[in-house]
Amino acid sequence: xxxxxxxxxxxxxxxxxxxxxxxxxxxxxxxxxxxxxxxxxxxxxxxxxxxxxxxxxxxxxxxxxxxxxxxxxxxxxxxxxxxxxxxxxxxxxxxxxxxxxxxxxxxxxxxxxxxxxxxxxxxxxxxxxxxxxxxxxxxxxxxxxxxxxxxxxxxxxxxxxxxxxxxxxxxxxxxxxxxxxxxxxxxxxxxxxxxxxxxxxxxxxxxxxxxxxxxxxxxxxxxxxxxxxxxxxxxxxxxxxxxxxxxxxxxxxxxxxxxxxxxxxxxxxxxxx
Amino acid sequence: xxxxxxxxxxxxxxxxxxxxxxxxxxxxxxxxxxxxxxxxxxxxxxxxxxxxxxxxxxxxxxxxxxxxxxxxxxxxxxxxxxxxxxxxxxxxxxxxxxxxxxxxxxxxxxxxxxxxxxxxxxxxxxxxxxxxxxxxxxxxxxxxxxxxxxxxxxxxxxxxxxxxxxxxxxxxxxxxxxxxxxxxxxxxxxxxxxxxxxxxxxxxxxxxxxxxxxxxxxxxxxxxxxxxxxxxxxxxxxxxxxxxxxxxxxxxxxxxxxxxxxxxxxxxxxxxxxxxxxxxxxxxxxxxxxxxxxxxxxxxxxxxxxxxxxxxxxxxxxxxxxxxxxxxxx
Numbered sequence: 001x002x003x004x005x006x007x008x009x010x011x012x013x014x015x016x017x018x019x020x021x022x023x024x025x026x027x028x029x030x031x032x033x034x035x036x037x038x039x040x041x042x043x044x045x046x047x048x049x050x051x052x053x054x055x056x057x058x059x060x061x062x063x064x065x066x067x068x069x070x071x072x073x074x075x076x077x078x079x080x081x082x083x084x085x086x087x088x089x090x091x092x093x094x095x096x097x098x099x100x101x102x103x104x105x106x107x108x109x110x111x112x113x114x115x116x117x118x119x120x121x122x123x124x125x126x127x128x129x130x131x132x133x134x135x136x137x138x139x140x141x142x143x144x145x146x147x148x149x150x151x152x153x154x155x156x157x158x159x160x161x162x163x164x165x166x167x168x169x170x171x172x173x174x175x176x177x178x179x180x181x182x183x184x185x186x187x188x189x190x191x192x193x194x195x196x197x198x199x200x201x202x203x204x205x206x207x208x209x210x211x212x213x214x215x216x217x218x219x220x221x222x223x224x225x226x227x228x229x230x231x232x233x234x235x236x237x238x239x240x241x242x243x244x245x246x247x248x249x250x251x252x253x254x255x256x257x258x259x260x261x262x263x264x265x266x267x268x269x270x271x272x273x
Numbered sequence: 274x275x276x277x278x279x280x281x282x283x284x285x286x287x288x289x290x291x292x293x294x295x296x297x298x299x300x301x302x303x304x305x306x307x308x309x310x311x312x313x314x315x316x317x318x319x320x321x322x323x324x325x326x327x328x329x330x331x332x333x334x335x336x337x338x339x340x341x342x343x344x345x346x347x348x349x350x351x352x353x354x355x356x357x358x359x360x361x362x363x364x365x366x367x368x369x370x371x372x373x374x375x376x377x378x379x380x381x382x383x384x385x386x387x388x389x390x391x392x393x394x395x396x397x398x399x400x401x402x403x404x405x406x407x408x409x410x411x412x413x414x415x416x417x418x419x420x421x422x423x424x425x426x427x428x429x430x431x432x433x434x435x436x437x438x439x440x441x442x443x444x445x446x447x448x449x450x451x452x453x454x455x456x457x458x459x460x461x462x463x464x465x466x467x468x469x470x471x472x473x474x475x476x477x478x479x480x481x482x483x484x485x486x487x488x489x490x491x492x493x494x495x496x497x498x499x500x501x502x503x504x505x506x507x508x509x510x511x512x513x514x515x516x517x518x519x520x521x522x523x524x525x526x527x528x529x530x531x532x533x534x535x536x537x538x539x540x541x542x543x544x545x546x547x548x549x550x551x552x553x554x555x556x557x558x559x560x561x562x563x564x565x566x567x568x569x570x571x572x573x574x575x576x577x578x579x580x581x582x583x584x585x586x587x588x589x590x591x592x593x594x595x596x597x598x599x600x601x602x603x
Contacts, residue, residue, distance in 0.1 A: 111294045114575045116537035122559050123571065127302040203423050207541055210425050211556050226426060230545065234444060238433050245426035252421040 014261035028071020034064040054239040066244045069222040077202035083140035085194040092151030109145045125213045135214040147193040188266035195259040199252045288579040295575040358565035367569040378550030385473030393481025401489020416479035428472045428545035488523045529585035533578045
């Protein structure tokens with residue numbers, strides 16, 4: 001087989017990670033019915049065939065529950081990462097172009113970073129009445145500061161770039177300046193930032209749900225599964241916590257790999273390092 | 274000296290303003306909540322069987338009908354006088370609860386903060402100095418794995434292994450069950466704190482190590498290190514003489530920035546270990562719509578975080594003579 005170069009390898013890895021994540025999402029969505037199914041003839045089975053991850057105290061198949069939970073996590077993660085990335089883009093660019101806004105912006109960021117992250121997500125989730133809406137609002141409204149700061153710095157640097165100064169001197173209207181010259185240049189940074197928010201978003205969704213501020217306990221979310229498993233750990237049902245958690249770590253690692261490969265593809269200079 | 278004081282004064286003023294902002298933001302978020310504190314705590318069935326007067330009394334107690342601005346200003350003025358109100362769930366002054374809980378958490382937080390700082394710095398410097406070799410790969414892989422692991426799951430894992438299987442440590446609480454508060458020995462308390470503190474330390478390491486590594490890599494590629502190499506200095510000497518000094522500033526920033534992360538982590542860890550600390554109180558207050566308590570905890574943790582930032586800013590001057598002189602000139 002012909003040896004692939006770095007770029008092709010990165011692309012291959014990216015596609016592979018994306019395919020696995022997509023498969024998990026679809027499989028989880030299809031298995032939702034099975035994840036809720038209780039069967040009292042198969043209570044508390046240790047992991048074995050046909051129940052790879054064992055069953056819980058209501059005879060529910062933990063494998064199906066885990067996949068469904070992961071699927072839910074990935075979908076919420078995608079939604080919240082997109083929302084917070086867009087917030088970051090709008091606020092970051094606006095702050096860089098307007099001095100008055102900038103002062104307010106940096107004050108707000110300091111304020112946001114002053115409250116420990118998980119506490120902030122809890123507070124926002126409370127404001128939206130917990131549940132699905134609470135999680136989505138909490139995670140997406142609290143993740144923008146770091147990316148917004150990055151984009152703001154980028155725009156401040158870009159403003160001094162010769163091609164932008166030239167365009168301004170040529171009388172290109174401000175709106176066209178932003179749309180045709182600034183935003184395309186920010187796109188790689190934005191996309192990388194967006195994908196790198198996924199792991200954080202997923203982890204925080206799971207954490208907040210685990211604490212009871214997120215998805216309701218009827219839904220087979222990873223946070224709910226792990227929080228329920230806590231009651232059965234001391235009686236030796238280790239599989240209830242081990243496999244769902246491991247699977248979640250796997251998904252987060254996949255997203256991190258996805259982001260890393262995307263960064264290498266979008267930033268051509270770093271691929272040869 | 275005068276300039277240093279001015280600098281510190283400015284920082285403290287900014288901190289006070291930010292704290293005000295935090296309290297207002299937290300207050301607004303909590304009052305925006307559509308969750309009815311009566312339904313959460315009293316329950317639908319009990320409410321149904323109560324008379325109108327009883328319900329009105331309860332509404333008064335939970336402050337449902339007082340206007341927003343009045344409530345916030347009232348809270349603010351008494352808070353400035355050192356009265357953070359009374360917790361609605363525990364029926365004790367908020368400050369007293371926070372004091373008790375903080376006393377439980379403080380050891381945990383400090384231990385994890387110091388240990389993760391030392392470990393993170395060591396691993397980061399090691400990885401940066403040996404960039405591309407196996408220790409670097411090991412540290413990076415470990416950090417990636419840890420930062421992808423949910424804190425609470427790591428806590429669950431340690432709990433299963435060390436408390437349930439091996440039985441080395443108790444599986445929860447901060448003191449043994451069924452023992453009087455006075456007769457609990459320090460050793461017992463320590464045994465209860467080991468697992469939560471360990472979990473917190475492990476999760477705190479990855480961020481510090483990775484960022485220290487980045488800085489160390491920059492230092493190792495600098496001209497002065499190249500020159501030191503040309504003079505024939507050995508790698509350990511370079512790391513000790515040039516590396517450590519130049520990563521000191523970012524290391525201080527990272528160390529104090531990690532305060533917020535450790536407090537956040539303690540919320541999750543304390544929940545898993547049923548450790549009666551500040552984090553657990555925050556969760557209880559949040560789930561039970563106990564506004565004064567949650568507000569007090571939020572403001573206090575924010576004060577600790579901002580205090581950490583100010584301390585870092587002041588420490589720069591102590592560590593770096595350039596900054597000291599720069600501040601004096603400005």
